[in-house]
Amino acid sequence: MNLPKGFRASGVHSGIKKASKREDIALILSDRPAVGVGVYTQNVFRAAPVLLDVERTPSTSIRAVVANSGNANACTGEVGMQNALRMTEIAAAACEVNASDVLVLSTGIIGEQLPMETVERGIEAAAKSLGDSTDSLESAARGIMTTDTHHKIASKRIELSGDGVTITGIAKGAAMIGPNMATMLGIILTDANVSPEIANKVLRNAVEKSFHSISVEGHTSTNDTVLLLANGASGKTVDENKLKSFEEAVTSVCVDLAKSIPNDGEGATHLIEIRITGADSDEDARTIAKTVADSALVKTAICGADPNWGRIVSAVGYAKAKVDANTLQLNMNDTLLFADGGPVKFDAESLSESIRTNRTTRVEIDLGIGDGHADFWTCDLTQEYVTINADYHT
Amino acid sequence: MNLPKGFRASGVHSGIKKASKREDIALILSDRPAVGVGVYTQNVFRAAPVLLDVERTPSTSIRAVVANSGNANACTGEVGMQNALRMTEIAAAACEVNASDVLVLSTGIIGEQLPMETVERGIEAAAKSLGDSTDSLESAARGIMTTDTHHKIASKRIELSGDGVTITGIAKGAAMIGPNMATMLGIILTDANVSPEIANKVLRNAVEKSFHSISVEGHTSTNDTVLLLANGASGKTVDENKLKSFEEAVTSVCVDLAKSIPNDGEGATHLIEIRITGADSDEDARTIAKTVADSALVKTAICGADPNWGRIVSAVGYAKAKVDANTLQLNMNDTLLFADGGPVKFDAESLSESIRTNRTTRVEIDLGIGDGHADFWTCDLTQEYVTINADYHT
Numbered sequence: 001m002n003l004p005k006g007f008r009a010s011g012v013h014s015g016i017k018k019a020s021k022r023e024d025i026a027l028i029l030s031d032r033p034a035v036g037v038g039v040y041t042q043n044v045f046r047a048a049p050v051l052l053d054v055e056r057t058p059s060t061s062i063r064a065v066v067a068n069s070g071n072a073n074a075c076t077g078e079v080g081m082q083n084a085l086r087m088t089e090i091a092a093a094a095c096e097v098n099a100s101d102v103l104v105l106s107t108g109i110i111g112e113q114l115p116m117e118t119v120e121r122g123i124e125a126a127a128k129s130l131g132d133s134t135d136s137l138e139s140a141a142r143g144i145m146t147t148d149t150h151h152k153i154a155s156k157r158i159e160l161s162g163d164g165v166t167i168t169g170i171a172k173g174a175a176m177i178g179p180n181m182a183t184m185l186g187i188i189l190t191d192a193n194v195s196p197e198i199a200n201k202v203l204r205n206a207v208e209k210s211f212h213s214i215s216v217e218g219h220t221s222t223n224d225t226v227l228l229l230a231n232g233a234s235g236k237t238v239d240e241n242k243l244k245s246f247e248e249a250v251t252s253v254c255v256d257l258a259k260s261i262p263n264d265g266e267g268a269t270h271l272i273e274i275r276i277t278g279a280d281s282d283e284d285a286r287t288i289a290k291t292v293a294d295s296a297l298v299k300t301a302i303c304g305a306d307p308n309w310g311r312i313v314s315a316v317g318y319a320k321a322k323v324d325a326n327t328l329q330l331n332m333n334d335t336l337l338f339a340d341g342g343p344v345k346f347d348a349e350s351l352s353e354s355i356r357t358n359r360t361t362r363v364e365i366d367l368g369i370g371d372g373h374a375d376f377w378t379c380d381l382t383q384e385y386v387t388i389n390a391d392y393h394t
Numbered sequence: 395m396n397l398p399k400g401f402r403a404s405g406v407h408s409g410i411k412k413a414s415k416r417e418d419i420a421l422i423l424s425d426r427p428a429v430g431v432g433v434y435t436q437n438v439f440r441a442a443p444v445l446l447d448v449e450r451t452p453s454t455s456i457r458a459v460v461a462n463s464g465n466a467n468a469c470t471g472e473v474g475m476q477n478a479l480r481m482t483e484i485a486a487a488a489c490e491v492n493a494s495d496v497l498v499l500s501t502g503i504i505g506e507q508l509p510m511e512t513v514e515r516g517i518e519a520a521a522k523s524l525g526d527s528t529d530s531l532e533s534a535a536r537g538i539m540t541t542d543t544h545h546k547i548a549s550k551r552i553e554l555s556g557d558g559v560t561i562t563g564i565a566k567g568a569a570m571i572g573p574n575m576a577t578m579l580g581i582i583l584t585d586a587n588v589s590p591e592i593a594n595k596v597l598r599n600a601v602e603k604s605f606h607s608i609s610v611e612g613h614t615s616t617n618d619t620v621l622l623l624a625n626g627a628s629g630k631t632v633d634e635n636k637l638k639s640f641e642e643a644v645t646s647v648c649v650d651l652a653k654s655i656p657n658d659g660e661g662a663t664h665l666i667e668i669r670i671t672g673a674d675s676d677e678d679a680r681t682i683a684k685t686v687a688d689s690a691l692v693k694t695a696i697c698g699a700d701p702n703w704g705r706i707v708s709a710v711g712y713a714k715a716k717v718d719a720n721t722l723q724l725n726m727n728d729t730l731l732f733a734d735g736g737p738v739k740f741d742a743e744s745l746s747e748s749i750r751t752n753r754t755t756r757v758e759i760d761l762g763i764g765d766g767h768a769d770f771w772t773c774d775l776t777q778e779y780v781t782i783n784a785d786y787h788t
Contacts, residue, residue: 045711045719075707075719077736110704111737222708296690296775297783304784310504313469314616317439325439325469342471343505381690382784383777389691390698390776 001155003137004166004191006031006233008130011143014122016070016108016115025122026067026143026170028187029095029130034231036062036103037200039207041224047074048084049104050225056103058196062229063097065187066090066123067105067144069172074110074222083114090120094127105185107172107223108146141170144185147266147388148174154256158249160236165192167249171226171257174216174266184211186226186257188250193232202247203228210254213286215293215378216265226254262377263359267384270302271360271377279372284321289376291319292363299381305356307348309337312363327368333361395549397531398560398585400425400627402524405537408516410464410502410509419516420461420537420564422581423489423524428625430456430497431594433601435618441468442478443498444619450497452590456623457491459581460484460517461499461538463566468504468616477508484514488521499579501540501566501617535564538579541782542568543658548650550643554630559586561643565620565651568610568660578605580620580651582644587626596641597622604648607680609687609772610659620648656771657753661778664696665754665771673766678715683770685713686757693775699750701742703731706757721762727755 003009007030011023038057040050056062066087073080084104092099106114126143130136141151155168173184188203207226228250238246263271274292279285292298295315301308309330316323330338333354335346355361361380397403401424405417432451434444450456460481467474478498486493500508520537524530535545549562567578582597601620622644632640657665668686673679686692689709695702703724710717724732727748729740749755755774 041712043708043711044717045707072704075704075732075737077734079736110702110708111732222704222711296779300780300783303780306784308504310466310469310616313439314437314504317437317616318435323438338469338505340471342473343469381780383780385690386694386697386775386777386780389694390700 001153006231009136009140010126010129011139012125015118023143024070026140027126028065030231033061034229039226047223048080049106063101065103070108073106090123144172152260154253156249165234169253173261184224188228190230191234193237194230206251206254210258213376262379265379266388267382268379270380274376275364277373278367280322280370281372285372285374287321288319289374293378303380305352307351329366331364395547400625403530403534404520404523405533406519409512417537418464420534421520422459424625427455428623433620439616441617442474443500457495459497464502467500484517538566546654548647552643559628563647567655578618582622584624585628587631588624600645600648604652656773659773660782661776662773664774668757668770671767672761674716674764675766679766679768681715682713683768687772697774697776699746701745723760725758
């Protein structure tokens with residue numbers, strides 16, 4: 001996993017996270033102005049760093065992204081806004097760029113003010129340790145982790161007229177994950193040369209199929225942000241001809257990162273892959289997928305390796321989408337469970353065994369109505385999720 | 395807790411529930427034709443008994459309600475429909491009434507056919523043990539329980555011109571509880587004389603403020619039903635003059651029963667009472683209340699006695715209702731946590747202690763925008779909930 005050309009990265013422990021020595025500051029610097037676009041949370045209480053980035057993107061002159069974990073700088077009022085601004089100023093001074101060309105991300109506890117002296121020392125240390133190695137990239141990816149058990153990086157190279165461009169992304173997220181995002185941060189970097197318009201369109205489409213198609217518990221947080229920075233350092237331009245392959249590559253990086261989030265969902269023992277086909281529309285398919293994904297009863301059943309398919313059909317039934325009991329077919333791990341308006345006899349023990357012994361459980365629902373489809377990912381709901389979230393703050 | 399005049403009830407163990415000797419059949423008989431109205435689940439996959447009751451209500455000639463627990467008779471196709479019909483025929487024969495004047499309720503596992511020989515024996519035994527004592531009423535209330543830890547009965551007497559009428563309800567529900575109902579059954583009986591139109595209107599209004607204002611995990615099941623039977627045995631008629639006090643009494647019985655459901659939510663250690671005021675509309679208030687109630691992060695925080703109010707504010711922020719950060723005020727157990735767009739300093743340890751030592755946690759959100767308000771009840775999300783639901787089927 002490599003950084004695209006012209007980018008350096010670092011991650012350091014500053015002390016915002018008091019209980020561990022894990023990285024809590026990440027910094028990414030582009031050696032030249034980059035196109036920067038973002039997709040942001042729909043939560044009304046957008047955190048201070050989100051408000052700032054919304055103002056600053058789209059841009060053609062982004063030089064750096066500074067991020068911290070351990071504190072979301074959300075619901076923090078005017079002081080929080082000043083602190084977000086101050087983070088970009090500290091990073092700008094340390095990297096010798098303009099403060100207005102720096103974007104900022106925060107994730108962690110809501111409603112507490114950032115310890116700014118600690119943050120300042122951390123950003124300065126991060127600026128001194130910037131590098132372009134895989135280690136540097138991994139440090140940055142760890143710098144945005146909260147309850148994630150491992151860092152999340154995905155990378156792809158595509159050929160554009162002979163030589164290639166690299167697309168590399170990092171992400172974090174393990175809870176407060178619902179579509180239209182959650183405490184989910186993603187930074188996608190590329191050395192391709194892309195116009196802000198194309199970058200914006202490509203990111204929006206990619207996010208729709210990836211970060212907007214995952215859920216841990218359906219909670220859309222105050223801080224969700226996915227940024228795409230394109231600095232053109234490869235010398236290769238994404239024009240109309242190359243748009244499709246570029247968009248596919250960005251989407252593939254985003255899907256890889258997005259799936260890794262519920263797979264690392266708090267306490268998760270299963271990644272649940274939900275594929276809806278035959279829906280009246282793609283929107284209906286997504287609505288049904290999200291309803292099944294957010295059902296605590298479905299998620300606990302899979303935690304218990306229990307092929308209790310009635311809970312899935314029941315969730316489809318209250319999704320408020322077009323559904324016909326007579327045409328619906330449900331498969332779990334390739335076992336047909338419901339068809340022709342009624343249950344299908346199946347070997348419950350062998351299906352239970354298949355759920356128990358595989359990390360991924362596949363739920364496939366064909367509505368038999370139209371051409372609408374959606375892929376969606378979530379995780380099971382375990383005792384450990386409750387333990388983690390009952391004890392997170394205090 | 396007494397039955398209204400002219401009603402008898404019973405509950406017996408037939409063997410549908412294999413693992414326990416608990417009641418699994420309930421029967422209620424009116425000695426004269428009763429007005430019968432119902433409110434039913436909005437789930438597309440309505441269970442067979444729901445489809446049958448929808449056809450048969452409103453009615454002026456209901457004589458009996460037969461119910462079973464341990465099997466929902468949902469997603470069971472044509473055979474399930476025949477079995478629901480057959481249950482009303484068996485009850486009718488045993489009670490010497492017309493089968494078309496019998497309503498039927500089922501709750502339990504989805505997607506399995508009822509063991510009809512067992513059911514038949516059970517209904518016949520229930521008919522033989524009908525009685526009007528408190529014991530009989532309690533047996534019937536236990537006959538509709540699934541994972542409930544105790545039966546749920548509420549009763550109220552109101553005066554109508556000298557003498558009075560009684561309104562007594564039973565309900566069940568401990569999971570699959572979302573507004574617009576869930577695996578939630580309720581039967582409200584009264585000896586008042588009420589027209590079908592008034593009965594219908596009163597029940598709908600009462601359900602809106604009670605069974606539609608509770609949630610365990612937001613899952614709207616295939617079987618939810620609340621019935622109101624009014625047999626007029628008191629000789630007292632609810633006319634326009636008495637409508638208000640009658641509706642208040644029915645609502646009060648429904649609210650008592652409804653609150654008892656999340657309070658007995660699977661694995662619950664807290665009842666969470668959410669009061670929204672100052673919203674743009676009642677609908678907005680309800681949307682916000684439900685979003686907070688369904689947040690796994692809010693529910694786990696309260697499980698852990700953690701005053702992690704950021705999760706509440708964040709849930710308000712993604713509820714898709716009109717919200718203004720600058721006017722919102724949040725109180726938990728009378729402690730102010732958020733006001734004037736930012737956090738308020740508070741004693742976290744004493745609030746945590748207050749959550750830990752009280753069964754009920756009160757969350758009060760004043761949006762400071764308009765007059766819309768809503769009361770909503772849910773429960774916390776505990777490790778025990780996951781354990782119960784991971785192991786329910788197999």
